Amino acid sequence: MDSSILIIVLSLSVLISYGFDLFSSRFKTPSVLLLLLLGMLTRQATQYFDVQVPYVNAILPTLGTLGLILIVLEGGLDLELHTDRLSVLRRTLLASLLAIAGGTLLMAGMLYLLLNDSFYHCLIAALPFSIISSTVTVQRVDQLSxxxxxxxxxxxxxxxILGIMAYNFLLLSRDSVMSAVWLFARDTFFMAFISLICCFLLLYLIGRINHRIKFLPIISVLFLVYALAEINHLSSLLLILIFGLFLNNTELFIRGRLSLILKNDLFEKELDQLKNLTAEGSFVVRTFFYLILGYAAIPHELVDVDALIVSALFVLIIIGWRWVTLRLTYWGTSGALLWVAPRGLITLLLYLNIPEDLRLQGFREGIPLLVVVLLYLVVMAGIMGSRKVRE
Incomplete structure (x- = not known):
């Protein structure tokens, strides 16, 4: 492909995605659905004109991993650990644990009854569907109180964060649960220690680097340490989470003389720049991930009757269990909050990364994308319906 044409395609993709984002905020239509649809239409166009797009299946997991890192970093940079928020932190942490544990068990039980495969395989297949998409949630909460x-x-x-850690634990427990507990605890403590050292070092560099290019090298260091930890089967995302939490809550960790050494007067401004860079990087990665995912989707898998039935049952379980968790952890009328249970990049990426020998036999490949699409529609309809009731 000519380089000029490639630049045009990449630029148009970002601009169209940005337009979808503006359209989504105005008309409450999920931009991800529009990106997926555009990817599917692009596939039809390339097939019609006999144009080959190489390395689609190789690019998708890489983009997903980059997006995952940026999503966790963005989440860490958004969390504020102040004492006046301890109550909501405890309740939302409990809600997340209940949603992941209960949702996974219920969906795994359903798969076990339908497919009669190993319950362990059913657990691994079900867990990605129990994880709420933080990116989509942040985009859709402007209509909530x-x-x-x-x-x-x-x-x-x-x-x-908890969903990814639970997924890694399940993979470790393939041979022995007790061994998995020991390995998981050891790796978690080791990565927490390494993460704290990296945090102090990177914070020192942020305060001392005067070069106009500052944050890309630091993010590159995070990617590098993540990849090295992943190769050694460590809890690599813990580093990203701790780094984000550390930067956004430095007043809890950095005090006295240490604050004079590690921070400068421009730190808050620079932190805002890092947040903006992370958000924009995440936007670009998500754009191409969903475009390529739509391009790679096989249409007949999305209209398979079995896939549609299982996807609908998953959605019913997710919403039903969410009602239970909100009754236990949310003080007040849940209203539209009940319907804010989207799935997204994390669900798709974790499912794609299930090892071949652990995949559930008979599980339709179109189910993950169908569940994501159906829950986007549920979120959209739920929020719009709640707004009409208030009016």
């Missing part, structure tokens, strides 16, 4: 908005943001941030 103040308390509901705060609850949804914290809950989704915790869910993303």
């Amino acid at each position: 103040g308390g509901q908005r705060e609850y949804a943001v914290y809950e989704s941030a915790f869910a993303s």
Whole structure:
């Protein structure tokens, strides 16, 4: 492909995605659905004109991993650990744990009854569907009340992180649960220690680097340490989470003389710049992930009767269990909050990363994308319906 044409395609993709985002905020239509649809239409166009798009299946997991890192970093940078928020932090943490544990068990039980495969395989297949998408939640909470908005943001941030850790634990427990507990605890403590050292070092660099290019090298260091930890099967995302929490809550960790050494007068301004860079990087990665995902989707898998039935049952379980968790953890009328249970990039990426020998036999490949789409529609309809009731 000619380089000029490639530049045009990439630029148009970002601009169209930005337009979808503006359209979404105005008309409450999920931009992800529009990106997926555009990807599917692009596939039809390339097939019609006999144009080959190479490396689609190779690019998708890489983009997903980059998006995952940026999502966790963005979530960490959004979480504020102040004492006046301890109550909502405890309740949203409990809600996330209940949603992941209960939702996974219920969906795994359903799959076990339908497919009669190993319950362990059913658990691994079900877990990605129990994780709320923090990115989509943040985009959709502007229609909620103040308390509901705060609850949804914290809950989704915790869910993303805990869900990924639970997924890694399940993979470790393939041979022995006790061995998995030991390995998981050891790796978590080791990565927490390494993460704290990296946090102090990177914070020192942020305060001392005077070069106009500052944050891309630091984010590159995070990517590098993440990849090295991933190769060694460590809890690599813990580093990203701790770094984000550390930067956004430095007043809890950095005090006295240490504050004079590690921070400068421009720190808050620079932190805002890092947040903006992370948000924009996440936007670009998500754009191409969903475009390529739509391009890679096989249409007949999305209209498979079995896939549609299982997807609808998953949605019913997710919403039903969410009602239970909100009754236990949310103080007040949940209203539209009940319907804010979207799934997104994390669900799709974790499902794609299930090892081949652990995949559930008979599980239709179109189910993950169908569940994501159906829950986007549920979120949209629920919020619009709640707004009409208030009016």
